[in-house]
Amino acid sequence: MKTLRKSLNKKLLLSIVLLCVIISTVSCVIGFLQYSNTIRKLYNNNGYTLGHLILEQIDGDRIAGYTQTWTTDTYYNEMEDYLKEVEEASGAAYIYIVVPCRNGKMRYIYDSSGMNIGDYDPISSYYEDVCKVYETGEKPEGYFVRQSEKYGYLTSSIMAVKDNNGNIAALLFVDIHMEVIVSTLVSYVLRAALICSGLLVLFCVFYWFLLKRILLKPIAIIRQNAYDFANNDAQLTDTLEQIQTGDELQELAQSVLTMENVIIQYIAHVQRVTAEKERIGAELDIATHIQSSMLPCIFPAFPDRKEFDIYASMNPAKEVGGDFYDFFMVDDRHLAIVMADVSGKGVPAALFMVIGKTLIKDHTQPGVSLGTVFFDVNNLLCASNSEGMFITAFEGVLDLVTGEFCYVNAGHELPFLYREGRFQAYKIKPGFVLAGMEDIRYSEGVLTLEPGDKIFQYTDGVTEATNAHNELYGMERLDAVLNGNSKRLPDEIIDAVKEDIDSFVGDAPQFDDITMLCLEYKVRMEAN
Amino acid sequence: MIITKKKDGTSLTLVLEGRLDTMTAPRLESDLRSSIDGIEKLVLDFASLEYISSAGLRILLSTQKIMNKQGSMVIRNVNEDVMDIFDITGFADILTIE
Missing domain, CATH: 3.30.450.20 (PAS domain)
Structure with a gap:
């Protein structure tokens, strides 16, 4: 910066002297x-x-x-x-x-x-x-x-x-x-040259001070101001106000001042936006924790229950997901499992998921058929669904004494059933999704599990996990990995499926939440 | 995804090509929202639709609800993969599929 200013000074001085020499010669x-x-x-x-x-x-x-x-x-x-x-x-x-x-x-x-x-x-x-x-x-x-x-x-x-x-x-x-x-001429020329150089020196000094006053000083002020502004965290100084030349330089100083003010406003705006973004990020972080803590996540979940073993996991694609699973004891001998997927992702889906999960758990009561549970939940969800969202959901209730497994399906994926040494997709009649339309009837199905049987339920994030070549993971790969690990414990089976999905997907980004649940019916509960 | 629109009086035909998923669904939604006013017959041609996700299903559902009030909605040329999804989710029961 210093060298530049000096060179401007030098240039001006040199050009003035040169001009004067030419004129006097x-x-x-x-x-x-x-x-x-x-x-x-x-x-x-x-x-x-x-x-x-x-x-x-x-x-x-x-x-x-x-x-x-x-x-x-x-x-x-x-x-x-x-x-x-x-x-x-x-x-x-x-x-x-x-x-x-x-x-x-x-x-x-x-x-x-x-x-x-x-x-x-x-x-x-x-x-x-x-x-x-x-x-x-x-x-x-x-x-x-x-x-x-x-x-x-x-x-x-x-x-x-x-x-x-x-x-x-x-x-x-x-x-x-x-x-x-x-x-005579020589003395004339000498005299003229002397007078000229005297005038020239006078003129140079005068013009130099004039230039310094009207040109170089304001430029130096503007330069210093801009330099300070850039190197001083955009702090505004009032030096530009001194420039009252009434010409283009004053205009330039005003423009620089305006520009600096705009920059300050812009920085403040960016800081506000960044702070807001950080706040939202922090809130999303909390939301992620709240959501994951809403799902039962301590395993083994029922350490004093020897009749069954259960394991589940959810990996949201964004900070918060729309998938959820749930399991809880309806009463002493009935275990309920829920697997659901809210259409869409992110905060809207997560909010809707909370309503869905709460309603389903609330309405699952001893003695109430699952068809009735979903009928009521569906109507309640329809009433509070302004955004046209819906939930695909599967719920089953296992009678630990008899092995009777009642289920209801609202447009959800088919569960895999492990029976007689083999996992197989269990064909059940689908019902319409929850929250889609009012007064939909859901029919309850029943099957009987023998000790040693397992149920594997999941969301479409599993079968529709996509690799870099846009290929879907699909039911066949899921079938293969389940049967390759069928003898293992529920948590081991889920980990194996997760690993298989990860190796299939590779570096491709995860688009959908991946949620799985595996229940093993180990021994019959003794009836009181 | 490519959306081709053809309007003929009060009937509107949309031909969808590609994947209707979370990324592309908002475009179909805004397209429909801007052109569905006054339409009595809406035809969705799925001949070249490879895949539909829950985000796509949500738009079909909300569009079906609108069309229930002002006319009819028909989905044509549904391929096997998409039909499977309609079957599993129960959408096959509430949509008119030709």
């Missing part, structure tokens, strides 16, 4: 060009002023004559003296009178620096422009600025020398030294 260069141009023009004009004075003094006709004769005379000597005088007095570099020739050279009539009349010298530069003046006699536009080791830094003023008829006879050159320009 450009302005220096433009100023330099403008200035040097003005200076040249001034010097050049001085040359023309001098030239005009000279032209008034010298005789054009005589000059025209020299272009024919190329010899000196008395007038020439007078002129020479005069021109030298002028040159010395005016400070002009060179004054000379020439005739440009076609071969790129010029022929001297007069020269102040050593050339004699009639001498040739090449025109080093501006040949075309020189010729143009010679032809038209007009003042040229350029300043003929040139620099050479021999003559130095010069500007030339070129004027036509005309005879009395107005014909151009020769050209008068007045060269002016411009060495002074160089020194």
